[in-house]
Amino acid sequence: MSGGGAAAAAAGPLPYSRRPEWADVTPVSLPAAEKVVAIQYTAEHAEALGYWRAVLQSGELSGRVLALTADMIRLNQADYTAWRVRWLCVQQLGADALGPELDFTHGVMLENAKNYQLWNHRRLVAGAIGPSCAAREDAFTREAIIFDEKNYHAWAHRQAVVKITGLWEAELAFADEFIGRDVRNNTAWNQRMFVWKAMGQEARLRLQGGGDDAGWLRSELEYIAAAVQKAPRNESPWRYLTGLFASLEPWASSPRSLSRCAEVHTLCCEALNDCPSCGPAYDVLALFYEGQAALSAAQADTAAAAATVAPGPAQAGVQVVLAGRVAATIMACELAQAALDEASVADPMRTPYWLHRQRGFNDVVALATGVLRSA
Amino acid sequence: MKAAGTGPAEAGPRSTLLVDKHATYIKSFSRLWDTPDKLEFVATEHFWMSGMYWGLSAMYLMGRLGDMDRDAILGWVMRCQHTNGGFGGSERNDPHLLYTLSAVQILALYDRLDDVDADKVAAYVAGLQRPDGSFAGDAWGEIDTRFTYCALLCLSILGRTAAINVPSALDFIAKCKNFDGGFGCTPGNESHAGQVFTCIGALSLANALHLVDRDLFCWWLCERQTKSGGLNGRPEKLQDVCYSWWCLSCLSILGRLHWIDRSALTTFILDCQDEEDGGISDRPDDMADVYHTFFGIAGLSLMGYPNLAAIDPTWALPVEVVERIKRRNEAAASASGK
Ligand SMILES: [Zn+2]
Numbered sequence: 001m002s003g004g005g006a007a008a009a010a011a012g013p014l015p016y017s018r019r020p021e022w023a024d025v026t027p028v029s030l031p032a033a034e035k036v037v038a039i040q041y042t043a044e045h046a047e048a049l050g051y052w053r054a055v056l057q058s059g060e061l062s063g064r065v066l067a068l069t070a071d072m073i074r075l076n077q078a079d080y081t082a083w084r085v086r087w088l089c090v091q092q093l094g095a096d097a098l099g100p101e102l103d104f105t106h107g108v109m110l111e112n113a114k115n116y117q118l119w120n121h122r123r124l125v126a127g128a129i130g131p132s133c134a135a136r137e138d139a140f141t142r143e144a145i146i147f148d149e150k151n152y153h154a155w156a157h158r159q160a161v162v163k164i165t166g167l168w169e170a171e172l173a174f175a176d177e178f179i180g181r182d183v184r185n186n187t188a189w190n191q192r193m194f195v196w197k198a199m200g201q202e203a204r205l206r207l208q209g210g211g212d213d214a215g216w217l218r219s220e221l222e223y224i225a226a227a228v229q230k231a232p233r234n235e236s237p238w239r240y241l242t243g244l245f246a247s248l249e250p251w252a253s254s255p256r257s258l259s260r261c262a263e264v265h266t267l268c269c270e271a272l273n274d275c276p277s278c279g280p281a282y283d284v285l286a287l288f289y290e291g292q293a294a295l296s297a298a299q300a301d302t303a304a305a306a307a308t309v310a311p312g313p314a315q316a317g318v319q320v321v322l323a324g325r326v327a328a329t330i331m332a333c334e335l336a337q338a339a340l341d342e343a344s345v346a347d348p349m350r351t352p353y354w355l356h357r358q359r360g361f362n363d364v365v366a367l368a369t370g371v372l373r374s375a
Numbered sequence: 376m377k378a379a380g381t382g383p384a385e386a387g388p389r390s391t392l393l394v395d396k397h398a399t400y401i402k403s404f405s406r407l408w409d410t411p412d413k414l415e416f417v418a419t420e421h422f423w424m425s426g427m428y429w430g431l432s433a434m435y436l437m438g439r440l441g442d443m444d445r446d447a448i449l450g451w452v453m454r455c456q457h458t459n460g461g462f463g464g465s466e467r468n469d470p471h472l473l474y475t476l477s478a479v480q481i482l483a484l485y486d487r488l489d490d491v492d493a494d495k496v497a498a499y500v501a502g503l504q505r506p507d508g509s510f511a512g513d514a515w516g517e518i519d520t521r522f523t524y525c526a527l528l529c530l531s532i533l534g535r536t537a538a539i540n541v542p543s544a545l546d547f548i549a550k551c552k553n554f555d556g557g558f559g560c561t562p563g564n565e566s567h568a569g570q571v572f573t574c575i576g577a578l579s580l581a582n583a584l585h586l587v588d589r590d591l592f593c594w595w596l597c598e599r600q601t602k603s604g605g606l607n608g609r610p611e612k613l614q615d616v617c618y619s620w621w622c623l624s625c626l627s628i629l630g631r632l633h634w635i636d637r638s639a640l641t642t643f644i645l646d647c648q649d650e651e652d653g654g655i656s657d658r659p660d661d662m663a664d665v666y667h668t669f670f671g672i673a674g675l676s677l678m679g680y681p682n683l684a685a686i687d688p689t690w691a692l693p694v695e696v697v698e699r700i701k702r703r704n705e706a707a708a709s710a711s712g713k
Contacts, residue, residue: 078421081469084515120517150612156564186610190565193554198563235598235610242591243554283594350597352634357590 013044013071016051021064028053045075056085061092070104073117077108083117087124101125102136113144119153123160134165138174149178150187159194169207171195183227186236193243201249213250220244221263228267232275238284241267258284259291279347282339286357289336293329293364300325304371322372329368333361388650392675392683397668398439400653401430404665405443421464424455424474424481429669431484435693436676436684445485452478453490460492460499461513471513472503476525479532483696488533488703497535500526508543509561519560520551524573527580528690534704536581545583548574556592568599568608572621579628579689589629596622597634604639605658615657616647620670620677624688627677637678644671 016022027050048071055065066089072082090097105122108115122140126133137157144154162171172195178188196204201213208216227237242258244251251257258264268285271278303322310318337358344354404426419426427448434440455462455478461470462478475496482488503511503526510522523544530536550562551574557566558574571592578584599606599622605614606622619640626632646659647667654663655671676686685694692700 076421079468080421080471080513080515081463081467084469084513087515116517120515124516150609152560152565152567156560159561159563184611187565190553194563239555239595247554349600349636349639350634352631353594353597356634 015044016047022051025051025054025058027051028057048072048075052082056081061085061089063089063093065089066093066097073108077112077115078117080117083121087121090125090128095128098125098129102140106140109140109144113147113151114153116153119157123157126157126161127164131165133161134167137161138170142174145178149182149185152187155187155191158191162195163198168195168199168203172207179227183230184234184236186239189236189240193240193247196244196248217244217251217261218263221261221267225267225270228271228281229274232271232278233280235280238280242284242287256291256295259288259295264288277346279343279350282343282346286336286339286343289332289339293332293336293361296325296328296332297364297368300329300368300371326368326372330365333365337361389645389648392645392672392680393648393650393653394437394439394682396648396650396653397655397672398434398437398442398653400649400663401434401665401668402442404430405448421468422474423465424452424462424477425464426665427452428477428480428484429665431481432686432692433665433669433672435484435696436672436686438682438684440484448481449485449487449490452481456491459502460495460497469513470499472500472510472522472525472529473512475499476529479529480692483532483692483700486696486699488700491533493533493535494538496533497530497538500529500535501538504539504544508540508545508547510544520548520558520570520577521560521573523548524577524580527577531580531690532700534707541581545578545581545586548577549586552586552588555595556588557595565609566595568606568618568621571596572624575625575628576689576691584629587629589631593626593629593631593634596626596631600635600640604636604641604643606635606640613658614643616644616655616667616674617657617670619644620674623674623677624691627688632677641675641678641680644674647671 016027027047029050048068051068052072055068066086069082069086069089072079073086076082090101101121102125105118105125108118109122112118122137126137138161141154141158141161144151148154158171158174162168172192175188175191175195178185179192182188199207204216205211205213208219221241224237224241227234241264245258245261246252254260264284265288268281268288271281272285275281300322303318303325307315307318307322340354340358344351347354431440431443431448434443451466452462454466455464455468455474457463457470459470460475461472462475463470464474468474479488479491479496482490500510503513503522505511505518508523509518509520510526511518512522512525526539527536527541527544530538548558551558551560551564551570553559553566555566557571559565559567560570564570575584575587578586598610599608599618601607601614603614605616606619607614608618608621623632623635623640626634643659644655647655647657647661648671649656649663652663653668654665655668656663657667672683673686673691676683677688679685686692687694687697690697690700
């Protein structure tokens with residue numbers, strides 16, 4: 001139906017009052033109180049509004065109302081009322097009306113790809129089409145994303161679409177493509193995480209062609225390391241790194257899993273070699289040591305409990321283990337502290353944050369030494 | 376009255392807040408529904424209600440609310456209400472949660488909450504909640520964490536939060552939490568300063584800030600400050616006055632305002648002023664608008680800029696107004712014997 005508007009545009013739009021399909025509708029003029037508003041509109045807009053008010057009153061949902069909404073949206077793309085009525089018309093007209101909506105929304109997108117209403121409408125249409133929407137939606141969002149690589153709506157639309165199509169592998173490739181184009185594209189990194197989370201552990205391993213979680217993690221850390229090498233201060237891969245351990249299984253349910261992974265330590269040190277003033281590398285390094293301190297402290301606690309029940313001859317051995325764990329706790333705290341000290345030199349603007357991170361260390365050290373004394 | 380600790384030595388016209396200029400600028404919108412022959416207003420008609428809230432709040436913070444035409448504004452606001460209880464962005468537009476909140480905020484600013492039937496508005500808001508706890512913005516069904524905040528705040532102002540399922544609303548917000556500690560629009564969407572504000576605001580209203588991963592999230596927030604002093608909305612995006620407010624209000628709610636460089640941000644906001652026609656823009660020397668004017672002034676207020684009324688970071692209303700709302704709701708609750 002929107003094609004009718006395009007044909008008319010060549011000769012200038014025909015006034016609604018002279019279009020035969022609208023002959024039976026009496027336009028509704030403005031109520032007196034609203035009259036002053038009228039002078040704001042162009043004559044064309046004002047005339048269309050008269051018919052628009054008439055159909056809002058009658059509640060008509062039809063092909064001609066669909067065409068009228070196109071005019072209303074052309075005059076104000078964010079007119080959410082026009083978009084709502086448009087969708088009701090599409091539903092009324094049935095499946096045949098869906099295809100033309102893809103062209104209509106494409107036209108709107110070319111004018112303003114950040115319009116909320118456009119993307120919601122497109123999502124409703126894609127949902128109604130179902131899994132066969134995949135190719136069109138891929139092309140549509142790709143066009144928007146190439147124009148603005150961080151277009152929030154377009155990436156969110158892809159998330160909604162992949163939930164319908166199930167083409168997770170293709171989505172991973174898409175995110176990878178855009179991380180490749182710009183390693184600082186946080187939206188693309190977010191998409192990568194979104195896919196892994198949605199896929200789950202089993203599908204993830206299947207995708208890498210067998211192997212185990214450790215192997216998958218290693219390859220992911222290599223991916224991160226390569227990105228860090230390109231731009232060490234870029235916060236995206238660093239957030240992604242801590243995010244992997246915090247939100248993907250089996251690491252998420254294993255306490256301090258990041259601090260159990262020696263590759264993380266290596267990754268931080270390599271980044272600091274390349275870029276000695278790298279704030280985020282110090283941040284993750286400190287997190288790594290903090291976790292190690294917590295793990296050692298927990299082991300010291302266990303050793304202390306064992307010491308209280310150990311029979312005489314076993315006491316000496318238990319005490320050695322305990323002393324070792326306590327020393328490890330203290331050392332990890334010191335290393336974390338040192339990393340945070342370096343961080344406030346590297347990134348002085350955020351000194352209050354770096355100071356905040358150091359607050360707990362004295363307590364941990366005091367606790368650990370206390371355990372040693374009491375055992 | 377230069378802001379304490381404000382950066383550059385050059386004392387140009389933008390070194391202080393140009394209150395008179397901004398008041399004049401905002402006043403020019405005070406009867407936007409009958410401003411003759413201004414086509415640029417037509418394109419914004421669908422969000423006039425929010426524009427009015429931004430303008431009035433900015434005027435309140437500057438102590439200039441009295442300059443606005445109160446009776447005309449209140450009359451117009453009430454004409455935008457629909458029979459279902461919701462408010463449209465203008466008289467012509469359908470009811471929408473965004474504008475229902477703005478309308479209620481305007482009534483609160485003028486201490487005129489008695490003008491609406493709170494139960495009717497609450498019924499409209501409650502009708503937009505989905506089984507998963509999320510809220511649609513209107514009958515059309517767009518889902519967004521912004522709307523959860525709108526619903527909670529609107530009903531908090533009216534003392535009607537019992538009308539919705541708060542635990543399930545919080546569940547939805549929790550699902551939108553990301554690995555960086557921030558929040559997106561719907562589950563899985565990237566963290567974004569605007570969404571983050573609405574999620575923290577909603578959690579704060581529902582006394583559920585324990586759901587926030589404070590250190591991780593506040594680190595994300597202070598990473599938003601760029602060398603310009605301004606804050607951006609996402610990594611590697613440009614700083615913007617409105618994003619400065621979204622992040623700043625979260626830091627304030629979470630008690631970490633001191634984690635960013637406030638004097639650098641103050642300088643950035645002041646530098647976004649239009650010293651000739653008034654108003655504040657997104658970045659220095661861009662075109663001013665009422666939206667950035669409000670968020671700029673609100674940000675300055677949150678940082679304790681001299682001679683501005685204090686703003687509440689959760690309610691996005693002056694602290695005095697929030698206190699009045701709370702007293703009103705307590706009185707109503709004790710009158711009904713609850
Ligand atoms: Zn902005």
